[in-house]
Amino acid sequence: MITVFEPVRFCTLLFSMSLLIQPASTMAESKLPVENAVLTAAPQVPPPITRDHAVKMVVNLETIEKVGMLSDGVEYTYWTFGGTVPGSFIRVRVGDSIEFHLNNHPSSKMPHNIDLHAVTGPGGGAASSFTAPGHSSQFSFKALNPGLYVYHCATAPVGMHIANGMYGLILVEPEGGLPKVDKEFYVMQSEFYTKGGYGAEGLQPFDMAKAITEIPDYVVFNGAVGAMTGDNAITAEVGDTVRMFVGNGGPNLVSSFHVIGEIFDSVYIEGGSAINHNVQTTLVPAGGSAMVEFKVEVPGTLIVVDHSIFRTFNKGALGMLKVNGKEDLLVYSGKQHDTVYLPEGGGIQTISESGPAPIEARDKKERILFGQRIYEQNCQACHQEKGQGIPGAFPPLAGSDYLLSKPERAIGVLLKGLSGKITVNGTDYNGVMPAVSLSDEKIANVLTYVLNSWNNNGGEIMPKQVAGERGKH
Ligand SMILES: [Cu+2]
Secondary structure (H helix, E strand, O other), rough: OHHHHHHHHHHHHHHHHHHHHHOOHHOOOOOEEEOOOEEEEEOOOOOOOOOOOOOOEEEEEEEEEEEEEEEEEHHHEEEEEEOOOOOOOOEEOHHHHHHEEEEEOOOOOOOOOOOEEOOHHHHHOOOOHHHHOEEEEEEEEEEEEEEEEEEEOOOOOOOHHHHHEEEEEEEEEOOOOOOOOOOOEEEEEEEEEEEOOOOOOEEEEEEEEHHHOOOOEEEOOOOOOOOOHHHHHEEEEOOOOEEEEEEEEEEOEEEEEEEEEEEEEEHHHHHHOOOEEEOOOOEOOOOOEEEEEOOOOEEEEEEEEEEOHHHHHHHOOEEEEEEEEOOOOOOOOOOOOOOOOOOOOOOHHHHHHHHOOOOOOOOOOHHHHHHHHHHHHHHHHHHOOOOOOEEEOOOOOOOOOOHHOOOOHHHHHHHHOOOEEEEEEOOOEEOOOOOOOHHHHHHHHHHHHHHOOOOOOOOOOOOHHHHHHHHHO
């Protein structure tokens, strides 16, 4: 890590820092009442501001470097503001004078600073807050513009400090505050560039080359895969109005922020004052933000995604908002019918027009071989390439006790779909698997492939078993 350090710049900054130290009394905020900022870790936000006057807000933020879990079995040395990624949420009001103390923990290997996009002034506070390990810096600024702003470390190499987790949000509330809502959440997207690929286990160092080419291994919400899924999902009740403070730390990618199953009633575009209505997907630039608001009308799990969709299903950009309460069948009916569809002319199409006629597997070996294609096309998006699933969202098929203890049960899962709580290898899942429309032969093939892959303990499912099960429904 020390090799990326730039001693020349460090010295220059230290030198300029000594010139920048101002006596605190030059700031004319001494008459304002003093408050200490409430800081929260995502997905929590500090309470709304109800006062009608400005204060001197004292913010104490600590930079600390620490190892955390980026994904199951994957560790990463995060550089943090406040011990979390994203960093602590800061909430102030327009007109407030903020007395900012940046404290760099003595265990840090790096100097750090902070550039708050809410600051009007050189570097957003960066030079004045440059802080060596075991030191503390102080500077003050006045919150002139309301809005939702990103802050980040701006110490060289800047990209690396951001890539390691040094970003967060500061909200400057307008006079009179934001409209009241029932639930507020802090959601921040960012990417991680690791030496090993997605899911490679162990402590993963930062990969500068991947960061420069902008091809991340991970794209996540709130600092880690699964930070907002399963037991970590955010929750609301039917009828609630929800506001999400959405940030994008980057360092490189722009987010196409979307919530599957909802429409944003209002979007504060780019975190500013212009409000757009009835939005499906909103762009959140790197180093930018948006505030989205919507009312949840029906129960179910809403999926928070970056609609650059491979990031969601292959790099971790998936969160959940679980909505509890009563169904409203007028707003959403659920599936009403599933009947056989025969197109006009009656002929059932076969693939023989564009390719070879479907062949029946002659033995188990062929069944496994044919099953692999079917798996890749129909299952892999959710259950993943090696059947490992996605923690909190899609259960594993590799080593799944649910599957392996009763393989025939999977036939029904594919024919009817599956929803409601199930337990796989001691972990609860409460998602929805849609029914697949595949022939008896193909269902037999894909399940036989699954049973004979990734160290599963073998077995064969025959088309006539599938036909028998289909006959029962
Ligand atoms: Cu830093």
